[in-house]
Amino acid sequence: MAPGAGSFTLIMNHHVERDEESLRYSLESPAAYIGVLGPRSRYEKLLAGLATRGFVAPPSRLAVVRSPVGLALGAETPQEVAVAIVSELLATRRGFEGGFLSGSIASLHRPDATRDTRALATS
Numbered sequence: 367m368a369p370g371a372g373s374f375t376l377i378m379n380h381h382v383e384r385d386e387e388s389l390r391y392s393l394e395s396p397a398a399y400i401g402v403l404g405p406r407s408r409y410e411k412l413l414a415g416l417a418t419r420g421f422v423a424p425p426s427r428l429a430v431v432r433s434p435v436g437l438a439l440g441a442e443t444p445q446e447v448a449v450a451i452v453s454e455l456l457a458t459r460r461g462f463e464g465g466f467l468s469g470s471i472a473s474l475h476r477p478d479a480t481r482d483t484r485a486l487a488t489s
Contacts (some may be wrong), residue, residue, distance in 0.1 A: 368395040374455055376435065378403035393423040393431075399458055401435035409433035419440065432449045437464045 369375055375392040377400070385402075389412050393399045403420050409431070416422070418451030437457065457464040474480040 369395040371396040371398060373397040373398040378400040386412050390416055390421055393427045398430060400431045402433040403435055406433055
């Protein structure tokens with residue numbers, strides 16, 4: 367099944383050629399979020415590999431790529447990295463940047479008029 371306009375993709379196959387193809391597939395799709403696990407240099411290497419094969423994504427598609435992926439939580443273990451990634455996915459889906467609430471004027475929730483109700487509709 368191809369990613370749709372509201373889809374989020376996350377790429378890490380531990381195989382450069384598979385990751386290049388996964389990145390290309392995601393960039394050619396209308397996915398709203400494309401995450402590439404690993405350091406930024408790995409993402410740049412994937413883009414360079416695609417370019418040598420004649421594929422250069424338009425800036426509008428590159429704008430939806432997050433690399434490295436996840437919120438900066440100080441994650442060390444695989445489980446903590448997973449929490450950081452899921453946190454970024456949730457923040458992105460809800461239209462938030464992420465960050466500490468303490469000391470900020472940000473709200474935990476958006477006003478009801480703009481709140482994402484998709485999760486409520488499927489409950």
